[in-house]
Amino acid sequence: MTVTITELVQTLDELLQPARFRDYCPNGLQVEGRGEVRKLATGVTACQDLLEAAIDWGADAILVHHGYFWKGENPCVMGMKRRRLGALLQADVSLLAYHLPLDAHPTLGNNACLAQRLGVSAEAALYPDDPSAVGDVGDLPDTLSIADLLARIADFTGREPLHIGASQAQVKRLAWCTGAAQGFIDQAALRGAEVYITGEASEQTVHSAREQGIHFIAAGHHATERYGVQAVGAHVSAALGIEHRYFDIDNPV
Template sequence: MGTSLDALVRWLDDTLQPGKFRDYCPNGLQVEGRAEVARLATGVTASQALLDAAADWDADAILVHHGYFWRGEAEPLVGMKRRRLATLLTRDISLLAYHLPLDAHPTLGNNARLGELLDIRDVAPLEPGDPTAVGNVGNFAEPLDGPALCARLRELTGREPLLVGDAQRQLQRVAWCTGAAQSYIGTALAAGADVYITGEVSEPTVHIAREEGIVFVAAGHHATERYGVQAVGEALAAAFPIEHRFFDCDNPV
């Protein structure tokens, strides 16, 4: 049982097409471990908690949405960064990370999976002129109001979403983008959305939602981005003779 690390990387690069994106971090193999992979752990962020859980499970490789080496961060490998890399290197575990490519994939991506789980139909890109755009717009299968939408998100994510705007308004047209995409609220307005769903909220977002008359929902950065990496891990386990396990290291943001 198992396959080569090179084969996994080729499949991921062919499927997620990272070369199409101008990202904030390197996509693909970030830390090289053993050449053969029998156990693949997945998670949202390559935190120490995820590394420890994967190492305890004897994972050969870890696939995440939020990896390392972000643009603009301090470069010295000290403190927390040293400890994380030491865990990977001493246990000979590979780290693979895909950021925007994992948001944008039309079937396995974070946005695609969240839209499917919310039963959104007639899905289209939020920015149709941009082939690498990560947001989407569509229609709920049946109109629903704010409390019903929040109840659906609460059941799905296990946490209480924040809603800004007219909670009793009937919502049909929906735009969404997982993670920290609150700045897309203007794009959602231009797309004719009744409601915009993302992970995080910032102070100006509240005023825009109130003054422009759009319902805004922040459902959690971590919570909205749990589904894409799981889908990719499951697809890899179907394509290769490997074992896959998703580790949900909770994050309230």
């Protein structure tokens, strides 16, 4: 099956509702390629390795979580940016990017997919007063030892998470937000979470965890944000009858 790029963008916009978010980048079609889409590649970040793998596979469009044109970046098309855009334009391949909308989708988003793997359901938003914010809070069905939770995370991410421990060995109330959301740790503590799980850590996150007595887990930015784009890719592939393949470009952060 083939769809037009317009139909693909419309389907993704209806699914992910980008207009709801105040974001740091444009969401939707960022680089326009050929009009017809038969093969959709997905990946976490539109890095050169992903572009090349997708173009080699014969992709007509590439869907990512981390695209281009971030607020505050140098807008000039030079060096790395020239090579990336040049590869897309030369191959006539579209780039579609959804950032916060792909974190937040209630069933296919990065946070929903992470929750599913953690074995927890979102009961409330981490920031209930801000509809544009991402992150969730919820209780595990039963108390779990922190060692078992860490083993569960290592199992599905395929890497050892960074853990800053707190005193309680048994935990139940979790807060989580994928990616570089270490700055939300204070909000997680405020919401009564015993464990806060995100992708990355900063120097001050460690002190925040220690002083507020909350377990902090940095499970990897790439590792926690692999799932949403795959789920959305599979969903639109089934809905539109186009071919889909996810490309994992290894990233230890």
